[in-house]
Amino acid sequence: MAGNRGRGRAAYTFNIEAVGFSRGDKLPDVVLKPPPLFPDTDYKPVPLKTGESEEYILALKQELRETVKRMPYFMETPEEKQDIERYSKRYMKVYKEEWIPDWRRLPREMMPRKKCKKGSKPTKMKDTDKGTSLTNTADVLKKIEELEKKGDGEKSDEENEETEGSKEKNKEDEDDEDDAAEQEEYDEEEQEEENDYINSYFDNGDDFGVDSDDNMDEATY
Amino acid sequence: MTQAEIKLCSLLLQEHFGEIVEKIGVHLIRTGCQPLRVIAHDTETSLDQVKKALCVLIQHNLVIYQVHKRGVVEYEAQCSRMLRMLRYPRYIYTAKTLYNDTGELIVEELLLNGKMTMSAVVKKVADRLTETMEDGKTMDYTEVSNTFVRLADTHFVQRCPIVSATETAEPTPPPPAPTLVINEKDMYLVPKLSLIGKGKRRRSSDEDAAGEPKAKRAKHIESKEPIPDDGIYWQANLDRFHQHFRDQAIVSAVANRMDQTSSEIVRTMLRMSEITTPSCAPFTHPLSSNEIFRSLPVGYNVSKQVLDQYLTLLADDPLEFVGKSGDSGGGMYVINLHKALASLATATLESVVQERFGSRCARIFRLVLQKKHLEQKQVEDFAMIPAKEAKDMLYKMLSENFISLQEIPKTPDHAPSRTFYLYTVTVLSAARMLLHRCYKSIANLIERRQFETKENKRLLDKSQRIEAIIASMQATGAEETQLQEIEEMITAPERQQLETLKRNVNKLDASEIQVDETIFLLESYIESTMKRL
Numbered sequence: 001m002a003g004n005r006g007r008g009r010a011a012y013t014f015n016i017e018a019v020g021f022s023r024g025d026k027l028p029d030v031v032l033k034p035p036p037l038f039p040d041t042d043y044k045p046v047p048l049k050t051g052e053s054e055e056y057i058l059a060l061k062q063e064l065r066e067t068v069k070r071m072p073y074f075m076e077t078p079e080e081k082q083d084i085e086r087y088s089k090r091y092m093k094v095y096k097e098e099w100i101p102d103w104r105r106l107p108r109e110m111m112p113r114k115k116c117k118k119g120s121k122p123t124k125m126k127d128t129d130k131g132t133s134l135t136n137t138a139d140v141l142k143k144i145e146e147l148e149k150k151g152d153g154e155k156s157d158e159e160n161e162e163t164e165g166s167k168e169k170n171k172e173d174e175d176d177e178d179d180a181a182e183q184e185e186y187d188e189e190e191q192e193e194e195n196d197y198i199n200s201y202f203d204n205g206d207d208f209g210v211d212s213d214d215n216m217d218e219a220t221y
Numbered sequence: 222m223t224q225a226e227i228k229l230c231s232l233l234l235q236e237h238f239g240e241i242v243e244k245i246g247v248h249l250i251r252t253g254c255q256p257l258r259v260i261a262h263d264t265e266t267s268l269d270q271v272k273k274a275l276c277v278l279i280q281h282n283l284v285i286y287q288v289h290k291r292g293v294v295e296y297e298a299q300c301s302r303m304l305r306m307l308r309y310p311r312y313i314y315t316a317k318t319l320y321n322d323t324g325e326l327i328v329e330e331l332l333l334n335g336k337m338t339m340s341a342v343v344k345k346v347a348d349r350l351t352e353t354m355e356d357g358k359t360m361d362y363t364e365v366s367n368t369f370v371r372l373a374d375t376h377f378v379q380r381c382p383i384v385s386a387t388e389t390a391e392p393t394p395p396p397p398a399p400t401l402v403i404n405e406k407d408m409y410l411v412p413k414l415s416l417i418g419k420g421k422r423r424r425s426s427d428e429d430a431a432g433e434p435k436a437k438r439a440k441h442i443e444s445k446e447p448i449p450d451d452g453i454y455w456q457a458n459l460d461r462f463h464q465h466f467r468d469q470a471i472v473s474a475v476a477n478r479m480d481q482t483s484s485e486i487v488r489t490m491l492r493m494s495e496i497t498t499p500s501c502a503p504f505t506h507p508l509s510s511n512e513i514f515r516s517l518p519v520g521y522n523v524s525k526q527v528l529d530q531y532l533t534l535l536a537d538d539p540l541e542f543v544g545k546s547g548d549s550g551g552g553m554y555v556i557n558l559h560k561a562l563a564s565l566a567t568a569t570l571e572s573v574v575q576e577r578f579g580s581r582c583a584r585i586f587r588l589v590l591q592k593k594h595l596e597q598k599q600v601e602d603f604a605m606i607p608a609k610e611a612k613d614m615l616y617k618m619l620s621e622n623f624i625s626l627q628e629i630p631k632t633p634d635h636a637p638s639r640t641f642y643l644y645t646v647t648v649l650s651a652a653r654m655l656l657h658r659c660y661k662s663i664a665n666l667i668e669r670r671q672f673e674t675k676e677n678k679r680l681l682d683k684s685q686r687i688e689a690i691i692a693s694m695q696a697t698g699a700e701e702t703q704l705q706e707i708e709e710m711i712t713a714p715e716r717q718q719l720e721t722l723k724r725n726v727n728k729l730d731a732s733e734i735q736v737d738e739t740i741f742l743l744e745s746y747i748e749s750t751m752k753r754l
Contacts, residue, residue: 046576048731053314058731060310064333068237071333073277075239075270101276104384104452105399107286107294109257110272 072099222250222300225660230303232667237306238277241266245274249284249298256293281335282456288400305459307663307737312462316377323368326350328377328457336381336454339369340414347419359419370411376461376496379408381454412450464500467745468492471561474568475535475542482523483531487543489516490556501752503559509550525551540564559749566652566746569739573655574623581606582614586646589624594643615644622654649750656743663736670729677722680715687711 048054068074074096103111222230227250234243248264249255255263261271275296278284283303286296309332317325326346331337337345343365350360372378382401468491476484493516494505514528523531532554535543541560547553567590575583585604589595595603601611618624629641674681687710694704711719 041577043576043579048728048735054731054734056317057310057314057734058727060313061730061734062726064309064313064329065236067333073238073242073280073334075241075273075277077240101280102452102454105401105454106276106279107288107399109294110276112269112272 070096072096223657223660225657225664226300226304227251229660229664229667230300232664232671233303233306236667238274241270242274242277245271246278246283246298246303249296250300250303254287254295254297256295260296304660304740307733308459308741310734311466311737312457312459315462315465316372319377320368320372322350323365324372327365327369327372331378331455331457336456338450338452338454339366339412340450342455343369344418351419362418366414373409373411373455376409376458378455379458379461380410381456383452383454412453414449460500463741463745464495466741467500467558467562468495470565470742471542471556471558474561474565478538478540479534482521483535485518485521486513486528486531487535487556489513489518490543490554492516494556501749503749503753504544504546504555504557507546507553507555510552510554511550513554514551559753562742562746562749563648565742567648569742570623570646570648570651570655574618577621578614578617581610582618585611585614586618586623589644590646590648594627594645596641596643600644619644623651625650649747652743652746656740656747659736659740659743663733663740666729666733666736670726673722673725673729677718680718681722683715684711684719 101110227247230250231243231247234246238246244264244266245260248260252263257268257271257275260275261268264271266274275284278298279286282299284296284298286294288294312332313325313329316328320327323346326349327342330342330345343362346365347360347362350365351358354360369378380403382403384399385402468488471491472484472488475487490505490508490513493508493512498505510525510529510532513532514525517523517528529552532543532545532552536545536554541557542564544555544557545552546555571583571587571590574586581604585600585606588600588604592599592603597612597615600615601608604611606614615624619626624644624646627643627645628635629643630636631639631641687707691704691707694707
């Protein structure tokens, strides 16, 4: 299979004419950059169709584009506040109808749960909900502490898994009851220390943190 | 789903429903079936917003849900349905040509809202029609209902699946999601409603700031009345519209190839098989020449003999749109739907090659199409084009994937000198390639249009504000000179700029509509071919 390589002239294994050029032809230069982004085309595109129906469909399309923006299905991202209040904004506000889907046709988890107002005294219901979710993690933490004390490695793993499994299942059951607002509050609670002190009661005083140590020469006593 | 399709879906969702829904929709297309929590976590949006977005998408039939084991509900996006949003103007225009303004508005409302009850549609359409009528006249509900019934009878609108009524005998908790079922027979069954009423005209005084509380009040009153057809929702039947477009394409192809009379005959045959033949069948039901003669439109004075001659001519045509399947009843004729779609797709490919590479390339392309497989030497000979140019053109088309190479080795070691290289055109793969390019082009067109609009946003805002000011001044009564002063706030070069912008946007929009027509042809062909495999 090595053939005559090195001896005499190189021979191609196929008919070179078939490729399109013969031996000794000047080949085009090697291209060292990617092809242009908008190459010139030899043939320009055919003009668009015009006619009554085409114009009507065009008008329909543009109207539809405007109409969908006013529909209640169009969810707008909240815009940043503009610096100057424009006079004409008053006349360009679009009042959108509220759309309520047919809940019977949707999965149960789609229904938004009633949000409790933030800062209000927690009702009993909320208390039990939060209580169960808090006690869940508190339970797990307590159990981990207990098991660490026991020093029983294998058993703790099993129990951990069980509690994890039950926690997951619990969480799934509570999925329907949990709600975005509740989750936020839950996170807040998590971050606070688990003690009896209510954060707002403690007043640090106005001077706390205001006086920074500009000159580190003096030592603080 | 290809990247091009995903990009196009993303642009369409953004235009129709906003950024949040777009993010959720694109995430679902990319990842497949997902439960609610995973979507919220992966897209980093709040649960509340994800729920709202999913409600919107489900309402518009763009996302479906399924209950899996352990009670987890998973959501799946329907990418092909999302691409149909491009075609909404065409559907609405078709309804207008068939059922006038009433039909147009009914279909428009159904498309904009996804699904609606019949009473809601009738009420809304009557109100809208009353707005456009002269003072004092109102639109009656019965006329709108009649049009609705006609649309249902011809299958242009269909019922959505209904919530299956489960017996609550056992004290099990209700399922996490309802199962939706629909009986074939009930799909076009219109409930017996007696909708009596007239459209209400909205008075112009309602349009100012007091509009908002009034809308709320009106809704409150509405919700107290019981809706007679509660739970029965209707949606637009897009397949039926596609069938109509396909029929239109076939009829116009026949008209272009032969003459008006033959196209009328084909149109009659298609109309007769509209409801009897399912849309994906390769042939229509055989129709006898006598039946066709009886069903021809009344104004046509074509004698039986002439009709027979036309049918024979159509059946002998090499394009094979019409085929003869028997001799009873004066000759049984069918329309070869699959062959017709294949011819249309092939014609599209040929036209694209011609416009992109020139007529000589098109000659080579048609040659290879006709002869199925050709060697390079044979191409040069048959096409009567010099060797160098023929080679150049073949390679150009090969690099763009219109033509493919088939290797036939003579020896088991596939040595190039002892292998036949044959050029061939596989219509299916070329059609797929072209379809992909069409998706990319529409995405580019939409992007460019959005770019143009954003570039001139300041100018557009200014002109809108001035229009709003003029409108409010006219309402409060103002002098002509004041109005003129305000109009002059837009300078002449700015007007010029606005004109240019408008022209460009129109051109881009019209291009989108035309590319969509090509997409429809190619998609129908590919679908029809895949069903036969």
